[in-house]
Amino acid sequence: MNIRQIELEVMRYDPEKDEAPWFQQYSVPCQEDWAILDALNYVKDELDTTLAYRWSCHMMVCGSCGMMINGEPSLTCKTFVRDLPDKVRVEPLENFPIERDLVVVLDDVMQKLHQVQPYIVRKDAPPQEDKEFTQSRGALMKFKQLTMCINCMCCYAACPQYGLDKNFIGPAALALAHRYNLDSRDQGKSDRLDILADHDGVWECSFVGACSEVCPKHVDPAAAIQQMKIDGAMEFWKQKLGMPGDKS
Amino acid sequence: MSRRPYIRPMSQTTWYMRNGRYKVYMLREMTSFLVGFYTFLTIYALATLASNSPQVWNSFLSSQQSTGMIALHGFALLYFLFYQTFPWFKLAPKAMPVQVGEKTLPGIYIVIGHYIVWAVLSAFIFWLAGVI
Amino acid sequence: MAIAKKAIVWGLFAAGGTLTAFVFPALIALFLLIATGNVPEGMQFEQIHVFVTSWLGKVCLFIVLFLSLWHAAHRLRVVAHDFGIRKDTLVASTVYTLAAIGTVLSAYYLWMIKA
Amino acid sequence: MEHIKADVVIVGAGGAGLRAAIAIAETHPELEVALISKVYPMRSHTCAAEGGAAGVKRADDSLEMHFNDTVSGGDWLCDQDVVEYFVEQAPRELVQLEHWGCPWSRDDDGSVAVRPFGGMKKERTWYAADKSGFHILHTLFQTSLQFPSIKRYDEFFALDLLHEDGRARGVVALEMRSGRFFHFSANSVIMATGGAGKIFPFTTNGAIKTGDGMAMAYRAGVPLKDMEFVQYHPTGLPGTGILLTEGCRGEGGVLVNKDGYRYLQDYDMGPETPLGAPVFKSMELGPRDRLSQAFWHEQKKGNTVETAWGDCVLMDMRHLGEQKILERLPLVHELALSYVGVDMVKDPVPVRPVVHYMMGGIASNIDGGTPMPGLYAIGETACGSLNGANRLGSNSLTELLVFGKRAAAAAAVFAVQQDGPDNDSAMTLQAEAVVARIRGLLQQNEGVESIAGIRREMASSLEAGAGIYRDEEGTEATCKKLAELQQRSSGIEVNDKSNVFNTDLQGLLELQNMLDVAECVAEASNARKESRGAHQRMDYTERDDETYLKHSLAYRQVGDRPRIDWLDVTITRSQPGVRDYSGDKK
Numbered sequence A: 001m002n003i004r005q006i007e008l009e010v011m012r013y014d015p016e017k018d019e020a021p022w023f024q025q026y027s028v029p030c031q032e033d034w035a036i037l038d039a040l041n042y043v044k045d046e047l048d049t050t051l052a053y054r055w056s057c058h059m060m061v062c063g064s065c066g067m068m069i070n071g072e073p074s075l076t077c078k079t080f081v082r083d084l085p086d087k088v089r090v091e092p093l094e095n096f097p098i099e100r101d102l103v104v105v106l107d108d109v110m111q112k113l114h115q116v117q118p119y120i121v122r123k124d125a126p127p128q129e130d131k132e133f134t135q136s137r138g139a140l141m142k143f144k145q146l147t148m149c150i151n152c153m154c155c156y157a158a159c160p161q162y163g164l165d166k167n168f169i170g171p172a173a174l175a176l177a178h179r180y181n182l183d184s185r186d187q188g189k190s191d192r193l194d195i196l197a198d199h200d201g202v203w204e205c206s207f208v209g210a211c212s213e214v215c216p217k218h219v220d221p222a223a224a225i226q227q228m229k230i231d232g233a234m235e236f237w238k239q240k241l242g243m244p245g246d247k248s
Numbered sequence B: 001m002s003r004r005p006y007i008r009p010m011s012q013t014t015w016y017m018r019n020g021r022y023k024v025y026m027l028r029e030m031t032s033f034l035v036g037f038y039t040f041l042t043i044y045a046l047a048t049l050a051s052n053s054p055q056v057w058n059s060f061l062s063s064q065q066s067t068g069m070i071a072l073h074g075f076a077l078l079y080f081l082f083y084q085t086f087p088w089f090k091l092a093p094k095a096m097p098v099q100v101g102e103k104t105l106p107g108i109y110i111v112i113g114h115y116i117v118w119a120v121l122s123a124f125i126f127w128l129a130g131v132i
Numbered sequence C: 001m002a003i004a005k006k007a008i009v010w011g012l013f014a015a016g017g018t019l020t021a022f023v024f025p026a027l028i029a030l031f032l033l034i035a036t037g038n039v040p041e042g043m044q045f046e047q048i049h050v051f052v053t054s055w056l057g058k059v060c061l062f063i064v065l066f067l068s069l070w071h072a073a074h075r076l077r078v079v080a081h082d083f084g085i086r087k088d089t090l091v092a093s094t095v096y097t098l099a100a101i102g103t104v105l106s107a108y109y110l111w112m113i114k115a
Numbered sequence D: 001m002e003h004i005k006a007d008v009v010i011v012g013a014g015g016a017g018l019r020a021a022i023a024i025a026e027t028h029p030e031l032e033v034a035l036i037s038k039v040y041p042m043r044s045h046t047c048a049a050e051g052g053a054a055g056v057k058r059a060d061d062s063l064e065m066h067f068n069d070t071v072s073g074g075d076w077l078c079d080q081d082v083v084e085y086f087v088e089q090a091p092r093e094l095v096q097l098e099h100w101g102c103p104w105s106r107d108d109d110g111s112v113a114v115r116p117f118g119g120m121k122k123e124r125t126w127y128a129a130d131k132s133g134f135h136i137l138h139t140l141f142q143t144s145l146q147f148p149s150i151k152r153y154d155e156f157f158a159l160d161l162l163h164e165d166g167r168a169r170g171v172v173a174l175e176m177r178s179g180r181f182f183h184f185s186a187n188s189v190i191m192a193t194g195g196a197g198k199i200f201p202f203t204t205n206g207a208i209k210t211g212d213g214m215a216m217a218y219r220a221g222v223p224l225k226d227m228e229f230v231q232y233h234p235t236g237l238p239g240t241g242i243l244l245t246e247g248c249r250g251e252g253g254v255l256v257n258k259d260g261y262r263y264l265q266d267y268d269m270g271p272e273t274p275l276g277a278p279v280f281k282s283m284e285l286g287p288r289d290r291l292s293q294a295f296w297h298e299q300k301k302g303n304t305v306e307t308a309w310g311d312c313v314l315m316d317m318r319h320l321g322e323q324k325i326l327e328r329l330p331l332v333h334e335l336a337l338s339y340v341g342v343d344m345v346k347d348p349v350p351v352r353p354v355v356h357y358m359m360g361g362i363a364s365n366i367d368g369g370t371p372m373p374g375l376y377a378i379g380e381t382a383c384g385s386l387n388g389a390n391r392l393g394s395n396s397l398t399e400l401l402v403f404g405k406r407a408a409a410a411a412a413v414f415a416v417q418q419d420g421p422d423n424d425s426a427m428t429l430q431a432e433a434v435v436a437r438i439r440g441l442l443q444q445n446e447g448v449e450s451i452a453g454i455r456r457e458m459a460s461s462l463e464a465g466a467g468i469y470r471d472e473e474g475t476e477a478t479c480k481k482l483a484e485l486q487q488r489s490s491g492i493e494v495n496d497k498s499n500v501f502n503t504d505l506q507g508l509l510e511l512q513n514m515l516d517v518a519e520c521v522a523e524a525s526n527a528r529k530e531s532r533g534a535h536q537r538m539d540y541t542e543r544d545d546e547t548y549l550k551h552s553l554a555y556r557q558v559g560d561r562p563r564i565d566w567l568d569v570t571i572t573r574s575q576p577g578v579r580d581y582s583g584d585k586k
């Protein structure tokens, strides 16, 4: 198999040693079918065991390995050396604090995923223990694409509105909320809209669309958020008209 | 405590220079200046009409005739098409996907639909205005 | 928490955006024609006056102007934010006031145009 | 050291750990659950499972049939009381997931669809396209968010088990982001740390599957059961080892050798079935051990295809057509395209057997209970003897749920029943000893060995001695080699001295865990002198029920190779018989 020499320029930061991040160069002999993750693993195994980064599945499904590759938020296990120039810059995901090297702090987005109530809410009596809900394929199709999110957080790294204002709930969490709103088994939509259509919710999105462009799983959070804005606007009037005395 | 998460600064005023995607977005958002300008220009035209006098209207028309204005409108037209009309149509299926049975209608149909409506509507306006 | 009032302006913004995308190219083209001196038939005083005195004409124009104003106002608010102007309340009150003034003026002038 | 008191500590937030946590939160909301995981829950390797989860669904299927398939698939090494409970609870648990929002694929009438799987007599594998494990994991994770009694400790690396008077009392863990050590104390500890595929060089398993929980239990004196049974999945992508789910064959994909011949018919799995009309339990729908063994023979005969990544056979799915492939197997399609550049709609994909699953693990019973009171084990890290000598595909996702729930109930009851003052000071001393051990590793300042080097040697030695086919000479050599590597691994220097997210240190700890687990695999393979299920000996080619209808138990002996002991198999109604995968031949 052919070997291609790649210059990896990797952002390093050790809070115990460095004032600020800096770049370290590694020259990596890559096999032609390697992903950038393989190149990083080569560095870790052969050149520098101190490099810190997250990964696990190497099959685009665990969502650990999101990083900036030549400025673009990407999964390193899904970005192939064959599609890149000889010089590749790898940085931790933009818009997140850097914990160490390529590892970022995810507390904020984890809290946001939690905040949007991403679980089935039932107002009716709970379903019978041994009886499934029926759901037509069409009903499943409504939200199926939104279930594909692997929480890689590339979309947050791409979204400037999140970068500018960390209170914004942001693309993946909003898309997740929409996934449950659209699920025929769920009855929690109006509760959720109260959270999502509040100040830091959907309105903070100005439809930059970068989130959807970088999403490795084609979740299209941008679309979900726009649909939620429509839902939010409708719900607003519904609440206004339904409860005339209600000040909100 | 050994943790000291490093926060990369993000310029509040020039962040969009970071990549082409953001620049295109800013250009798109700035179509709002054009919308503002043309609505007020139209309101101004209405004001002249509201005088209910042909002279005032005609002098308004002639005040609008200059190479500067030609350049401005020409530029505005192209800018508006490329940064408002076309993107808006392109993004329409995202905001309002149409599902038929098990499949979502491919976005392209919705986009094409928009272009057709646009053509008809524009033709109607031109017809009203006596251009065609 | 509850749904923010932004829901109202956003609705206007979205409707206005759709409308401007459809009609503004034609509108700008008309101004372009006028600027070149080829004033179209329908823009001559008699014809345009007839059109704007009709109820249908008034209503159409008002809707276009009203939605465009609010569309522009809301987007300008976002643009200000994107350029780093962080006095959102001030910006919002300015742009929405402008839009309100524009709305009132449109209504007033349309009302004043009489046969 | 920070001290955290909980009622139940769960180590591992994959499918098993999350299911257990939810079960406790639902039935005992007053109990505080500490859920520790070395990665964020949704990164757990359950996300990689593609094919689906088994549970009787159709009217023409029965619990009896699921039982029989599982027991014969496991070559009668399953504990049959466990299997009985499992098949009975399976459908209920899968419906429960449905209620929690799992996006199962659907039939025309809106009910959940099921697909055929290897070794199963009927369609009974519930699936969500080819991302079943992913959806199960995310459904469980998201559902768990509504329970305030579950306290998560994400990216905490559990180091060792704390125990007193033979009773489990907690764990010590390292917070990755700060380098701080935490002492978790609890009356019940549930291990749900997943498998150990990374002890082999070529595996479908993710980087995190290093057998930590098995090693922790083993170091604490708990035996590891049936470690010689390592499942090879017949269809891994060469190079990366990425799995092409059994669903590919379930949907009708076929395996051919370099001459385009469907070679499985030569290995007692024939007659050849028509293209696109797979027959249950024959040819491509045979069990994984048999299919992987057939590859080994084809390779010996020179019938395999040479590729840049070594010898392969071809999986042909072209006759399924583009629409079916894209609808039912979209992930697999994308993976093959990205990693080996083959579009399965147009071309056959090269595949080869790849280490996939550990049937063995922490010795546990039907309640997830282990020989150490207060310690429970569930999921792939456990060996509750559902899977016997060979796991049937799609049984393990269901296993996570069924026994996750049951062990949670047992652990909760145990936690409630314990009273009296905790002897905290003794535990603190133990915890401090663990911390001292880790600090010692960090202080070591010159070493000739490298983590990657020893890991490679370990993996290739295990592959050579305890691969698809084994013999005395090979296993013995591997046992010796591993003992040597245990020694040499003490000469590794951790170059990274930082407290913050020290993955170098983590790598060393994982290597030590893997070495412990690998030794048990090799030693147990050496001890079992028969062929059964996934354990095939060239020097003892027959199954020997007389001597070896028994579980092996590997015990740690300080400074020596593991000691192997034996435990009877529980048999309720199915006496050992012949595993028949010849379809309609007879």
Ligand SMILES: Cc1cc2nc3c(=O)[nH]c(=O)nc-3n(C[C@H](O)[C@H](O)[C@H](O)COP(=O)(O)OP(=O)(O)OC[C@H]3O[C@@H](n4cnc5c(N)ncnc54)[C@H](O)[C@@H]3O)c2cc1C
Residues within 6 Å of the ligand: D011, D012, D013, D014, D015, D016, D017, D036, D037, D038, D039, D040, D041, D044, D045, D046, D047, D048, D049, D050, D051, D052, D053, D054, D132, D133, D156, D157, D158, D159, D192, D193, D194, D195, D204, D205, D206, D208, D209, D212, D213, D243, D245, D356, D357, D378, D379, D380, D381, D393, D394, D395, D396, D397, D398, D400
């Ligand atoms: C590619 C692939 C496909 C598969 N497909 C199927 C299928 O179709 N059907 C089926 O039934 N089975 C399938 N399996 C098997 C099945 O997915 C696994 O056996 C199962 O998911 C294991 O789940 P678990 O909860 O035991 O462990 P995991 O999901 O691996 O979780 C382990 C957890 O333990 C934590 N952990 C580990 N060590 C430590 C430590 N030291 N400290 C703290 N936390 C720790 C991890 O962070 C993680 O949260 C597949 C397996 C693979 C690899």
Ligand code: SF4
Residues within 6 Å of the ligand: A148, A149, A150, A151, A152, A153, A154, A155, A156, A171, A172, A175, A211, A214, A215, A216, A217, A218, A219, A220, A221
């Ligand atoms: S929406 Fe896409 S980019 Fe964002 S976290 Fe999910 S998978 Fe990643």
Ligand code: F3S
Residues within 6 Å of the ligand: A158, A159, A160, A161, A162, A170, A171, A204, A205, A206, A207, A208, A209, A210, A211, A212, A221, A222, A225
């Ligand atoms: S990039 Fe950000 S602004 Fe909206 S469309 Fe996506 S969330």
Ligand code: FES
Residues within 6 Å of the ligand: A055, A056, A057, A058, A059, A060, A061, A062, A063, A064, A065, A066, A075, A076, A077, A078
């Ligand atoms: S390593 Fe799992 S997504 Fe890349």
